Structure formats: C-alpha cells, structure tokens
Amino acid sequence: MKRRRHTTEQIIRKLAEGEKLLGQGQSIEEVARHLEITESTWHRWRNQYGGMKADDVKxxxxxxxxxxxxxxxxxxxxxxxxxxxxxxxxxx
Structure with missing residues (x-):
C-alpha cells in the first residue's frame, strides 16, 4: 500500500464510512481494504478519533x-x- 497522509476531515469521513460498512456485516479486513488503509491504522484512528466530529478534532x-x-x-x-x-x- 502506498503511504499517504490524511487530513482530520478525511479520517472522520473514512471512519464514518467504515462504521457504516461494519454495520452492513463486513469484516474489519474488508473495510480496511475498501478504505485503502491497514487494520492497525483503522484501530489507531478509531481509538484516537472515534465518536468525534470534524469540529471536535479541529x-x-x-x-x-x-x-x-x-x-x-x-x-x-x-x-x-x-x-x-x-x-x-x-x-x-
């Protein structure tokens, strides 16, 4: 996977999309692949930004x-x- 930096707005958007996909029954593996991130990145973002809105992160x-x-x-x-x-x- 290519390394790239994500803005906080992109992270919040990807977390919301990932939660939606998880709700539809997809596994974390599939969600991470769809979002083009690693599973460890998913977990790190979720721990750091989980439940926050873009304004909260700013x-x-x-x-x-x-x-x-x-x-x-x-x-x-x-x-x-x-x-x-x-x-x-x-x-x-």
Whole structure:
C-alpha cells in the first residue's frame, strides 16, 4: 500500500464510512481494504478519533498546539528564574 497522509476531515469521513460498512456485516479486513488503509491504522484512528466530529478534532488540534506553546513559555521562564537565582548568589 502506498503511504499517504490524511487530513482530520478525511479520517472522520473514512471512519464514518467504515462504521457504516461494519454495520452492513463486513469484516474489519474488508473495510480496511475498501478504505485503502491497514487494520492497525483503522484501530489507531478509531481509538484516537472515534465518536468525534470534524469540529471536535479541529478544536483538539488547536488545544494541543496552544498547550505546546504554553509549555515552551513555562520552560523559558524556568530558565530565566534559574539564571536570576545564579546571578543573585554572586556566582557569576
């Protein structure tokens, strides 16, 4: 199978289509083949995005991006505090 990246909207759409096919009695093997993904990808997507709508996924990605930015700010502040403590001790 050729490797490709899927957008979150495509993943949600494929999960919905896959659930529909599963409801019709097809096996996970057949569903994965129809969606042109591996079974492990199906399970990973289902665990990560199962039950979400496209808007929920967009919001999740935004929150993860903001969380990363805030963690970087906290790390920078911790370095500044350590530096100031070192300067205050006179060990410069």
């Amino acid at each position: 919001r999740l990605k935004e929150l993860e991006k903001e969380n990363t930015r805030l963690k970087k700010i906290v790390a920078d502040q911790a370095l500044d505090i350590d530096m100031l403590k070192e300067l205050n001790r006179g060990n410069f």
